[in-house]
Amino acid sequence: MQVVVLVKQVADTAARIKLADGKQDIDRQSASLIVNPYDEMAVEEALRIKEKHGATVCVVTLGEAKAEEALRTALAMGADEAARVTAPASDPLTVAKALAQAVRELAADIVIAGRSAADDEQGQVGALVATELGWPHVTEVTKLELSGDAGVAEREVEGGVEVLDFSLPVVVTAQEGLNTPRYASLPGIMKAKRKEIRQIAVDGATLGQPVLETRSLELPPARAQGKILSGLEPAAAAKELVRILHEEAKLI
Amino acid sequence: MILAVLEQSDGSLKKISAELAAAARKAQALLGADGVALLLVGADPAAVDAAMALDCDLCLTVQGEAFATYAAEAWAPAVVQAAKEVSAPLVLLGSTSFGRDLAPRVAGIMQAGLLADLGDLAVEDGRLIAERSVYSGKVIAKVASLSDVTVATVRPNAFSPAGAGAATCQRRELEVAVDPASVHCRVREVRRQAATRPELTEASVVVAGGRGLKDPENFHLVEELADLLGAAVGTTRATVDAGWRPHSEQIGQTGKNIAPALYINVGISGAVQHISGVLGSRTIVSINRDAEAPIFKISDYGLVGDALEILPHLIDEVRRLG
Structure with a gap:
């Protein structure tokens, strides 16, 4: 079985985010770059499939050479192979088309991606790749079981859990709760450094036109300073807060 | 159309x-x-x-x-x-x-x-x-x-x-x-959780508690306040990771984004990943013992004090409103 994991290198949003000149992008030089956290869960799930059923795990990213760091991290976790896709793709649809070509070339049986990227938070690419390939998809998966060429996935929905039956090939996207990603081992890190990364160039003419365009980025306006009560006894504080919410804000 | x-x-x-x-x-x-x-x-x-x-x-x-x-x-x-x-x-x-x-x-x-x-x-x-x-x-x-x-x-x-x-x-x-x-993929069943409160993303009022509650037992205070207000109960990643609360209650980047009319949080300092999930709230009320907690920067109303001391009084006061 061939498992392809789609990973993206993203800016760590726990660190400071600055905008680049022109406000078309963030300042990537000053950003701290990590593997998208949901994609780490996707890698972990692929490794568990490999351990349970036997599989080759290939991690794929689309991006510049720097993005190979994300592939090395996944290789260090235990992935067998890695490929970097280069394509003039700028929006989720064109990215998905380029990735779908790579998935076809790698003869995947199952594709696992993160549910969304921590940077642009689109949450579209996984299902778009499936649509492009004509495969089924299940997004935001919290449990995955494979048996033969079929499987069962669970996803959290409002007020419950949805259980889905699917057949392979399939695209699934990982949601928090699916697993806890392992740390890379030291030998794993050493081995990952020597692994060759396959390069897959996708012809821009096959991608069509982008359908989304980011016009500008802005820092959000600061919220007005709120009313902070301090130094009051608990009983008095509670009384004043309820008075404000009831009489002034009319919220309760 | x-x-x-x-x-x-x-x-x-x-x-x-x-x-x-x-x-x-x-x-x-x-x-x-x-x-x-x-x-x-x-x-x-x-x-x-x-x-x-x-x-x-x-x-x-x-x-x-x-x-x-x-x-x-x-x-x-x-x-x-x-x-x-x-x-x-x-x-x-x-x-x-x-x-x-x-x-x-x-x-x-x-x-x-x-x-x-x-x-x-x-x-x-x-x-x-x-x-x-x-x-x-x-x-x-x-x-x-x-x-x-x-x-x-x-x-x-x-x-x-x-x-x-x-x-x-x-x-x-x-x-x-x-x-x-x-069709290669289909829902087989939906396991409904018995819902006694509104759903987190749909609720017009959300009450959430964090690590500042010190012990999972103390969440009954959050639930009591929520029930008085007809609110949903939420929490942070830290308490979910600690096994205090289920993931279905988690608010923030790896949980749910909420946009209620009123969001009351107690004992939540306001990690970036939590804050990203609550910015759509119309009014944010925060109770935290640390006056420097980041949550106060996005709060419309803040109360500096110990959540466990204030919550029982808050519940009493809300109950008094009838």
Whole structure:
């Protein structure tokens, strides 16, 4: 079985985010770059499939050479192979088309991606790749079981859990709760450094036109300073807060 | 017409459905479209009646064995066919577990731009645009759809639910042919959790507790306050990771985004990943012992003090309001 994991290198949003000149992008030089956290869960799930059923795990990213760091991290976790896709793709649809070509070339049986990227938070690419390939998809998966060429996935929905039956090939996207990603081992890190990364160039003419365009980025306006009560006894504080919410804000 | 894809469960419309109808009316005016069409796929008759009562011009229904349970490969073509039927320039879905799964498949088939997780819609140089919160709420991106048809998912609680219409809504049944061999994935069952409180993303009031409550036992105080206010209960990643609370209650980047009218949090310092999930709240009230806690920077009202000392008094005071 061939498992392809789609990973993206993203800016760590726990660190400071600055905008680049022109406000078309963030300042990537000053950003701290990590593997998208949901994609780490996707890698972990692929490794568990490999351990349970036997599989080759290939991690794929689309991006510049720097993005190979994300592939090395996944290789260090235990992935067998890695490929970097280069394509003039700028929006989720064109990215998905380029990735779908790579998935076809790698003869995947199952594709696992993160549910969304921590940077642009689109949450579209996984299902778009499936649509492009004509495969089924299940997004935001919290449990995955494979048996033969079929499987069962669970996803959290409002007020419950949805259980889905699917057949392979399939695209699934990982949601928090699916697993806890392992740390890379030291030998794993050493081995990952020597692994060759396959390069897959996708012809821009096959991608069509982008359908989304980011016009500008802005820092959000600061919220007005709120009313902070301090130094009051608990009983008095509670009384004043309820008075404000009831009489002034009319919220309760 | 603007097409809104409604959601139902067990014969009643979900709250997001009326919000989508309202969003569709707004979009109709923005785009100069000729009406609002609501779509129900595989719905019970009672839900269709409820949809017909909303402010809309057309109610499209799709029935059949292929739509007995959710299957993206069957539902996406049905939505696409409905969009073509009414020449929709815009297809709206909820930014819900259902909408987030279905919308990209619809967009993919139509080669349409998908504006995801919107709080509002606007038009600029003839293009639909959305301001999206990205990078955990640290950046606002202005995104434009370039395609003739746009798909969008609308955040729960972003639009006030549509009221009753003028009873001029037409109903039309769409015949959608689905080859069973084309469906490789389908919902087998939905395990419902017994709901005693409103759903987190739908609630108009949310009360959440964090590590500052010191012990999972103390969450009964949060639950008591929530029940007095008819609120949903939420929490942080830290308490979920610690095994205090279930993931279904987690608010923030790896949990749920909420946008209630009132968000009360106690003992939550406000990690970036939590804050990103609550910025849509209209009013934020925070109780924390640390006056420097980041949560106070986004709070409309703050109370510096020990959550465990204040909560019992708060519960008493709210109870006194009757």
